[in-house]
Structure formats: structure tokens, C-alpha cells
Amino acid sequence: MNRFQTNAFNCNLRPCILAVTHAIPALQSTPAAGVLILAWALTEVIRYPSYALGQSCPGWLNWLRYTIFIPLYPIGAGAEMKLMDLVGRCSLTALCVCV
Numbered sequence: 001m002n003r004f005q006t007n008a009f010n011c012n013l014r015p016c017i018l019a020v021t022h023a024i025p026a027l028q029s030t031p032a033a034g035v036l037i038l039a040w041a042l043t044e045v046i047r048y049p050s051y052a053l054g055q056s057c058p059g060w061l062n063w064l065r066y067t068i069f070i071p072l073y074p075i076g077a078g079a080e081m082k083l084m085d086l087v088g089r090c091s092l093t094a095l096c097v098c099v
Helices: 003-023 031-056 059-067 069-091
Strands: none
Touching: 003 031, 003 069, 031 059, 031 069, 059 069
């Protein structure tokens, strides 16, 4: 998979996860949902100021942008997997009382 395909996959995955989580209210109160939103939010709060500042981006912000990715990526991916696991379990029950 090349960079474009990876980026396209990641960009299309977020709306799907949000839609599924929104559609199943029981998932919204799980720790996985909270961790996922926190990981995504921290990533974006750091990324967009560095885009906005462009060439005048301070070194510490640039460093933080590329360093915070290291712990947040597996945390976010793990939370996504846990949510999808919970979706699978909930789809097996009629009322989604599994969480």
C-alpha cells in the first residue's frame, strides 16, 4: 500500500467509526470511545497550528507534531479496534446490552 492509499484509508475510516459509534448509543459511553476521541483531538490540536504557521512554525511545535504521533497512533488504533470489537459483539445481541 502506498502513501496515498494509506492516507485515503485513514481519512475514510474516521467517518465510518464516528457513524457507527453515533448509531449505537451504548458505545458512546465506553472507555474506548473516550480514548479514541482524546487521541484524535490531541493529534489535530497539534497538527493544525503547525499547518497554519507554515514556515514560521516553531521548532518545538514541529518536534511535538512528529513525536506525539508515536504514542498516539497505537493508542488510537487500539481504541478503534476495541470499538469495532464491541460493534461485533453488539450486533450479536438484539438490544446491544453487551457493553
